[in-house]
Amino acid sequence: MxxxxxxxxxxxxxxxxxxxxxxxxxxxxxxxxxxxAILGHSGSGKSTLLNLIAGLDRPSSGSVTVDGTRVDRLGEAGSAKYRRASIGMIFQFFNLLDDLTVLDNVMVPAQLAGMGKGEAKRRAVELLGSLGMDRHAKAYPQRLSGGQRQRVAVARALMNKPALLLADEPTGALDSSSAEDVRRLLLDLNGEGQTILLVTHDVQLAASTARRTIELVDGAVERDVINDGRGAGLAAGTPTTRPTGAVG
Ligand SMILES: Nc1ncnc2c1ncn2[C@@H]1O[C@H](COP(=O)(O)OP(=O)(O)O)[C@@H](O)[C@H]1O
Ligand SMILES: [Mg+2]
Known part of the structure; x- marks a missing residue:
């Protein structure tokens, strides 16, 4: 390439x-x-890595470049602008605003980016529709299940058409059926071309969702491999792996 x-x-x-x-x-x-997938035990540095890529934190040394931007060199305003334009984030506990409706939650990033209210609403409704959540547009987050809340969080993350979707343990607080639902949603989004970094400590989730797994141990890259068995589902057993260096 x-x-x-x-x-x-x-x-x-x-x-x-x-x-x-x-x-x-x-x-x-x-x-x-x-x-x-960014895989690693608790404390291995996964969230730190995402935070540096999102420009939420700065490295002590070394560089972070995303889409041609030296993220580690941005000031506070530049970093906020970069995040609004290029990054969508979803989290284990959804981080939705409880006193806003589903629709208003999804509209927030666009409004922060200066999009007009009408246009923001149109895009939010469209996204909620594509995620099967349009019926819940006027609901408040507390009335929704965990899986539904994560769908709303995904819609919010996609609002500004981010180059990069960062997911930090997005199924960590979900029952297994909702987790599978979110896993398939991430697969579909990637199938449509969305670049995704999926942080997880769940080996099976990594192998069945991502085509490549980077494993962190004590803040260092221990493994970086291609998963050939992605999407095969959990029953497919251990995926075969080979070093990423072996492919184009
Ligand atoms: N704000 C912080 N201040 C001090 N230490 C931190 C901070 N954030 C993370 N750490 C430490 O850095 C290490 C990696 O943390 P983290 O990136 O959150 O790991 P993970 O997401 O893999 O569980 C841990 O030892 C953690 O205690
Ligand atoms: Mg973490």
Whole structure:
């Protein structure tokens, strides 16, 4: 491939005040259109990695480049603007605003980005429709199931057509059937071309959702492999893997 990667980290390290670095010299790149699982135990640096890519935090050293932008060099305003334009995020506990309706939650990112209310509403309704949530547009988040709330969060994340969707343990708070629902939704979105980074500690979720898995151990990349068995479902058994270096 000759195109520049969508995400490019070079020797990226993040140290907090005490203890070992949360991220220790990570170098990786992700092409547009990939779905990559970031796998690792609790404390291995997964959320730190996402936060650096989202520009929510700055590395102590090394670089973070997304879509040609040196995210590690952005100031506060530049970073907020970058996030609004390029990043959609979903989280384990959805992070919806409880005093806003579903529709208003989904409209928030567009309104922050300066889109007119009418246009924002049109796009939000369309997204909720495509995610099967249009019937719930006027509901408040507390009335919805976990799986439904995550769908709303996905709609919100997609509102500004982000180059990159970051998902931090998106099925971590869901029952198994809702988790499967969200997993398929991520697969579908990636099938439509959406680049996704999926953070999880669940090996099966990683293997059945992402075509590539990067495993972090103590803040360093321990493994970076292609999953050939993606989408085969959990009954398919252990996917065969081969080093990413082996493919184009
Ligand atoms: N704001 C912070 N201040 C100090 N230490 C932190 C902070 N955020 C994360 N850490 C530490 O960095 C390491 C990696 O954390 P994190 O990226 O949240 O891991 P994961 O998401 O894989 O569970 C952990 O040891 C954690 O305690
Ligand atoms: Mg985490």
């Amino acid at each position: 000759t195109n520049a990667p969508l995400i490019d980290l070079r020797d990226t390290t993040k140290k907090y005040d005490d203890g070992p670095p949360a991220l220790a010299g990570v170098t990786l790149s992700v092409a547009s259109g990939e779905c990559v």
